[in-house]
Amino acid sequence: MTEATLRVEGVHKRFGDLEVLGGIDLAVDDHEVVCLIGASGSGKSTLLRCIDLLEPIDAGRIVIEGQDVTAAGVDQDAVRRKIGIVFQAFNLFPHMTVRRNVTLAPRKVLGMSEADASERANDLLGRFGLADKAQEYPDRLSGGQQQRVAIVRALAMQPDLLLLDEVTSALDPVLVAEVLDTIRDLATEGMTMVIATHEMGFARDVANRVAFLHEGTIAEEGDPQRMFSEPERPETRTFLDRIIAAGRM
């Protein structure tokens, strides 16, 4: 039996009195794309941050490629090296050029030479239509370009798993498409991804599986076509109705 790329088992997370994750179970296979949907505050972002070990979990475990990464004594930096994450707010380093943003981790974490890291950066930037932006600083780029640089920065570490946290929510509507197209390309190439998103049409197109988060648990998950056309749970129904009413689908 092949080991799933990611297995989340009974993960609980509280912030003070607020239980954000109340026992999440989720498995993601190699080359699989899973979209997390659900209202704001349902725990999508927190789940992604927990998977990347940016937030400690209170109970349960997270297994990546067979290794329990939430066990004591795990080298968390080594785990993060294998996982890429892209944030809603891009979080590019504003004091570095685009190329520096992309080459920083390959140079300092993987120990690549300046030349090798730059070559990798140039390849990726070229592939995502950013070749002419390599020498620019992030504040000279549009939001869509910045977010694509953030994706390239994560890809430069050649992660086994890519987490995308509402990567289009901070963008002007006209810039959303270019970022979604980039993610579609990655899905086609077989990148294993967990994507938190409010873009239901995109989720239906690109996901192998959709998981609906409701109040810190996965209320329903399954095939996107089935989920969006005939959801089983009333919470899912209510959520999708509200999305449709808001004209987002």
Add this chain to the structure above:
Amino acid sequence: MSRGGPGPEVHVPRGTSGVDPRAPDPLPGRSSKILGAGGRGPWVALGSTLIFFGLITLLVVSSPGWSKPGGVRDLFFDGALFRGSIWEILQGFVVNVEIFLIAEVLILILALFLAVLRSLPGAVSAPLRLLAIGYSIVFRAVPTILIIFLLGFGMPALELRGLPNGPNADIFWAIVALMLVYSAYVMEVYRAGIESVHPSQAAAARSLGLRRGQALRYVVLPQAVRRVIPPLLNDFIGLQKDSALVALLGVTEGLRQAQIEQATYFNFTPYMSLALVYLVLTLPQVLFVDWLIKRGVRRRAAGAVT
């Protein structure tokens, strides 16, 4: 340096929401705050300024004590004595320059070290954090002059081997004292800078696999240091002036030299000479700091990196 605006969940970096970084200065007409703006404004400002300062000058020079023999003009503004003493004072002032330049380099290093200690996370680092906090409290609380006295007179009395002695000992301990005191201030400046960098920056660095120290070194500190250059330079201007306190240990620097001249001629003009030297030294720095701050405000308004 405020983190205002939306919370961390929806934090959008500056310059991402359609703000064109090449947009013109969004605060037109505010460039000449001192002289007022537009039309007859500058002329009125110039006229009122001339009248204002003219009246003050008139008041001083028409006072009974100004022009009588042995009056203020003779005691403080003796041109011949100025020309006769300025060279000696400048030679003494070279010692001040040495002291504050060496101290500034040491402060930049020590204060950064302390600021990093102060911001270490985790329960295990508690003693180091406490050490840094205690340091900052003690050296900001005790007057600089007391630290100079305590080190300058106390440390040589210990007769420790391997440390400078004689007149060099005074300069050595003066530098150490200034370094200790000003590092406490500069440390707080650094810390404010570190805390002004949004936590999402460190998170982004860590998520790429950088270790905590690497995230601090390559991502957080470069942004923090850029933002605190103006307050840092302000502290250095203060330090340069406080280098005169070294005179109290008997080091022959600018102030001590001026005192010697003053006592020789029973005339205060050498003090005016020294004041002029300080003015010439610090004025460009003050203007530079103001320019940096103004540029920072303009750039932030245009959505660029500070």
